[in-house]
Amino acid sequence: MTQLNININMEELTEAVLNSNITSMMKSMAVLVFNAYMEAERDEHIRASQYERTISRTDYRNGYYERDFTLSIGRLTLKVPRTRNGDFSTKLFKRYNRMDQAFVLSMVEAVINGVSTKKVSKIVEQLCGETVSKSFVSSAMKHLDPELKxxxxxxxxxxxxxxxxxxxxxxxxxxxxxxxxxxVYIAQGVNDLNKREILGFKVSDQESKETWRSFLQDLRDRGLMQPKLVISDAHQGLKAAIQEVFVGAAWQRCTVHFLRNILDVMPKKDSEEQRQALRKIFRANTLQQALESRQAFEELTGGENRFSKALETLDSGFMDAMQYLQEPEVYHISLRTTNSLERVNREIRRREQVVSIFPNTDSAERLIGAVLMDIHEDWEKNRWTFLMKTGNPIVGRT
Known part of the structure; x- marks a missing residue:
């Protein structure tokens, strides 16, 4: 019988398949290729082909488990090889699911520490195809932790x-x-190429001036130069830390948080006209427009004591909330709030809510770091700039 030897560059083939618009027949071929790829990986890990006897063997085959692999071309169901001691892990998925790995690890650690339910245990085994064990966690962390560090x-x-x-x-x-x-402290920056970056994150026992200052100083020690504008909410500890670490940088108070603070102290009854006048202040395109809208609001409310607290709150933070108006108008919608970072937080929260309670701080840092790292890499690959039009990314490329 003739033996057919085929040399394939698996990375090139994988990339070609992933970026193709392929038919169901080609999907079937992709499944065959990926399964063969993982089989070859296992042979290399074991250092022995099937039925081969060799003194260099490091492990033994232990069947397969099925796993769905969802790509832009659709969902593929693959047969992932296993080994007896559980050390083997295919590299096929690692480029695409760093967040999934960290997510699974968090749940696995929870199961190991006895703080999760049988339902979570089942999810873990379905996702990773392994029984829940400390050796599985250690093996997976060896690949993931250095990358996140x-x-x-x-x-x-x-x-x-x-x-x-x-x-x-x-x-x-x-x-x-x-x-x-x-x-969890998170920092996001806009660089000189007009691209967003995740600059850093930190898990801390409390939100205070000292812990914020330590986080900001670490960013400076890593090379972060003085920014032109810093955007955040008005937490006193954070505000004080910004003033100390970034001396001379302008501070933009998040207008969403600020507006909410003012609305909270306004009377709820018979105040709709005044509320609309207040919101108009924060939709201004120039400082002059903001000042005129502020004056209109004061005239509308100034004669009534029930609005005195709202006027006092507005006066105390008005100029801090208007710093974005000193920048080009096209950036205003992105600079006046921390909404872009809030969206990052929601990506973290979506996974954190499933874990519910992290089994330890390392697990929290691992999952949060993996989410942030994948978001950061998506931004790097994205052609769109930071520049925004009203409510939507602009049609403009770097």
Whole structure:
């Protein structure tokens, strides 16, 4: 019987398949190729072909599990090889699902620590095709953690950043047999190529001036130069840290948070006209328009004591909320709020809500870091710039 040897560049073939608009027949071929690719990976890992006897063998085959692999071409169901000791892991999925890996690891660690349900255990085994074990976690972390560490500690000297956003969100972590709340600090920047970047993140026990200052100083130590404008909410600790670490940078108070603060102290009854007048202030395109709208609001409310707290609140933060007006008008919608960073937070929250309670801080940092790293890489590949029109990305390319 003739033996047919075919040499294939699997990376090129994989890339070609992933970027193709292919028929169902080609999808079937893709399944065959991917399955063969993973089989070859397992042979290389074991250092022995099927039925081959060799002293260099490191492990033994242990069947397969099925896994759906969803791509732009559709969903493929693949047969993923396993080994007896569980150390083998295919590289096929790693380029596309760093977030999934971290997500699974978080749930696995929760299962191991006995804090999740049978339903979560079942999800874990369906996703990763392995029984839940500490050895599985250790093996997976060896691949994922160094990559996240490199991203987290990378130098920021390659670009200058005109605009930098800061925000915090809260998660629940199990620590010393208690469930506690921890703050997650996230920094996003807009570089000199008009591209967004995730600059850094940190999980901290509390949101305070000291912890914020430490986070900001770490960014400076990694090479972040003085930004032109810093955008955040008005948390006193964060605001004080910004003033100390970025001396001379303008500070933009998030207008969404600020407007909410004012509306919260306004009377709810018979105030719709005044509320509309207030919102008009924050839709201004120039400082002069904002001042005129502010004056109209004051005239509409000035004679009534029930609006005195709202007027006082507006006066205390008006100029901090208008700093975006000093920048080109096309950037205004993106600079007046932390909404772009809020969207990043929602991507984290979507996965964090499934985990519910992180089994430890390392697990939280791993999942959050993986989400942020994938978002960052998507931004790098994206052709669209930071520039925005009203409510939507502009039709303009870098």
């Amino acid at each position: 490199e991203f987290r500690e990378r130098s920021l000297t390659g670009h200058t950043f005109r605009y930098v956003y800061f925000d915090a969100m809260y998660i629940k972590v199990r620590e010393d047999h208690r469930v506690i709340s921890k703050a």
